[in-house]
Amino acid sequence: MVAKNSEARKCSNTNRASIENNREGNIDMKSVAKLSQNENAIVAPVTFNFHGDHDVRIKVIDGEPWFCLADAASILAIKNVSQLSSQLDNKGISKTYTLTDGGKQQLIFVNEPNLYRVIFRSNKPDAKQFQDWVFNVVLPAIRKTGRYEHPIIRENEFTAKDMRNLTHIIRLMTGNFNYNASWSAGVWYCLRKATGVKSPGKFCASDIPVIADECRRIAGITGLLHRFMFDVETEMIKRVVRHGEDVGPFLEEMRQKFLDVLREEQSGSLALREFEELPINKFQHRIN
Incomplete structure (x- = not known):
């Protein structure tokens, strides 16, 4: 009985130490792997971040990374996790x-081959980027040193509210396009390029002015395109569909109009509309 109690205390102390390391930002994956072999041990998984707003929880089982199926399904827009696992x-x-965060919960984790099967089932544009991220970022980080070191947290880092506001701006800019997921991925890429913050690193407060300026630039482009597409559709219905105007000259006229508007935009004479500027200002100045 004494031996069993001693062993239980040893496991409990080891588990607490692993969780404390997780809080500090450095997780020894070999220690986590040993705990994973104990079916009674409950270990906080390692969390990687994809595209700034998607967390992916990972556990090590028998020395190999296993991925939380619900997290992967969320990124890939797959809704029925139970059906997917079957x-x-x-x-x-x-x-x-x-x-x-909610305490002890049972989650489904899948190994690497099954993760790729899930990715291949998705038609979402993010699927290829997610696959590349797993292959080029996650797996090397775990297998190279046997541990994952979280990106260094800079002072005055982005808050959850900052991220929500930025995500809202990007949705406003890209949500009405047919290929909105590709547009969104392109915007995130531009923001990381402008700030020099590589994925999966996190933005910090000092990046906000640069991000706001880049959002204004992109909002000018998307707003211009939205207005042009609206005008083309409206005029085409009126002139070509209803009144039988020849489509060739009509398209040439629209092309010239687009070039004229584009020249105005490049000269800086076109300003963002109020509903486009307002959320960017709120984000930049961190207004409630």
């Missing part, structure tokens, strides 16, 4: 109790 290789599925 279509995967059962040997690559693990239902494990995990420490979350």
